[in-house]
Amino acid sequence: MQIIRVGHVGGRIPLPGPPEFGAGPPAYLRTFPVRPLPVYGMSLAALSAPGVRRVVAVGVASVILFAGVWSEPPPRLVDRPLADYYARALAAESEGEPHKALAMLNLLLIPEETYVAVDYSALPENERARFRRGVALAFEMWGEALGDDFPFRLVAEDPDAQVQLRFLDDIKNGSADCKGEIRSKRRIQWNHEVHYSEFTAEIDVSKFGRGGKFLGEGDVTHIVAHELGHALGLGDASARDRIMGAVAIGNPYGKLHASEVEAVKAFRQLIRAQINRISSDIRLAEPSGLVPDTAG
Numbered sequence: 001m002q003i004i005r006v007g008h009v010g011g012r013i014p015l016p017g018p019p020e021f022g023a024g025p026p027a028y029l030r031t032f033p034v035r036p037l038p039v040y041g042m043s044l045a046a047l048s049a050p051g052v053r054r055v056v057a058v059g060v061a062s063v064i065l066f067a068g069v070w071s072e073p074p075p076r077l078v079d080r081p082l083a084d085y086y087a088r089a090l091a092a093e094s095e096g097e098p099h100k101a102l103a104m105l106n107l108l109l110i111p112e113e114t115y116v117a118v119d120y121s122a123l124p125e126n127e128r129a130r131f132r133r134g135v136a137l138a139f140e141m142w143g144e145a146l147g148d149d150f151p152f153r154l155v156a157e158d159p160d161a162q163v164q165l166r167f168l169d170d171i172k173n174g175s176a177d178c179k180g181e182i183r184s185k186r187r188i189q190w191n192h193e194v195h196y197s198e199f200t201a202e203i204d205v206s207k208f209g210r211g212g213k214f215l216g217e218g219d220v221t222h223i224v225a226h227e228l229g230h231a232l233g234l235g236d237a238s239a240r241d242r243i244m245g246a247v248a249i250g251n252p253y254g255k256l257h258a259s260e261v262e263a264v265k266a267f268r269q270l271i272r273a274q275i276n277r278i279s280s281d282i283r284l285a286e287p288s289g290l291v292p293d294t295a296g
């Protein structure tokens, strides 16, 4: 599928009419190892704020139809809140809101080139290189597994990056065992002709393992890859030989299990198939497919 970037909200493509809003999508918060907490709803104000950038709209790009995709459930390893979100997206389409459905599905894929900025400033200088390698390895693992389909880009410190990763003495509101946390926000805006979506997240990673000792490189890799796994749709696992399992400090698994990679790939394929199908339906209903330019 091809994703067409059409620019920033507030740029050349204004909403053609008063936006219509439904109830906000459930963003979700996962704590490592297991601490689900609902946190967020949708905010129009945040979407329209000048500071919000890299908001993209998804163009209608494919006419491929996938028979039977309608009823196929998400893979078993997909986290419950995201499986629910997927179901709600399909429900939105059934209720006559295909653009809402597309905005939601797009967020399940994570917009292409979602930037992840890492702030190492809270670490002592002599620890930073090791943490840096640990973080880089986590991104490399997922990057190798998903290839071009890996949506995240690790960047140097950048306050505008959609995802901010930082290191803390301990995870706020977490137990002593909690070594990482991702808080994701999924915002959508839509009407009968266009839709916008925005994904942002904060990833907190503990500095310390046990007894006030700094985490090792492999520990950092496991924790960061675990949180990325959540962002990509995976739920927590009980097995130790899974990236979505708990981290054994000092002896981390630190690898992606084939079943985890397969689940992410299958989920993304399923979402793409739905996007293609719904986009085709919209095209058939509205042959022009053009957004009127009402700027100026």
Ligand SMILES: [Zn+2]
Pocket: 030, 031, 032, 033, 034, 226, 230, 235, 236, 244
């Ligand atoms: Zn987790």
